[in-house]
Amino acid sequence: MTYEGSCHCGAVKFTVEGEIDGAMSCNCSMCQRKGSLLWFVPRDALTVQTGEADLATYTFNRHAIQHRFCPTCGLHPLGEGSDPKANRMGAINIRCLENVDLAAVPVQHVDGRSF
Numbered sequence: 001m002t003y004e005g006s007c008h009c010g011a012v013k014f015t016v017e018g019e020i021d022g023a024m025s026c027n028c029s030m031c032q033r034k035g036s037l038l039w040f041v042p043r044d045a046l047t048v049q050t051g052e053a054d055l056a057t058y059t060f061n062r063h064a065i066q067h068r069f070c071p072t073c074g075l076h077p078l079g080e081g082s083d084p085k086a087n088r089m090g091a092i093n094i095r096c097l098e099n100v101d102l103a104a105v106p107v108q109h110v111d112g113r114s115f
């Protein structure tokens with residue numbers, strides 16, 4: 001399955017390959033404010049088609065995750081980082097994908113605030 005995603009203004013467009021088997025809702029200081037639902041994929045499954053150069057990057061805490069956002073519309077469609085085995089990962093905010101029935105996606109609540 002290929003999902004199409006974008007920021008709000010459309011400057012950033014991307015595709016993601018895979019099956020959405022669940023999403024993570026995290027209560028850390030960042031995710032709680034954004035309200036994102038995150039789906040983790042290998043970084044290679046993510047292709048930023050337009051606007052990669054426009055994406056701004058925000059990091060905090062251990063600076064392990066690059067939170068990427070559109071400086072025009074402010075949307076945070078994805079993040080990038082590495083898993084514990086140093087594989088490059090993409091964290092997709094599935095709220096920014098087209099044609100996803102969000103109500104049907106199992107959501108795991110993660111206590112990121114305690115990490």
Ligand SMILES: [Zn+2]
Nearest residue numbers: 007009070073
């Ligand atoms: Zn935008």
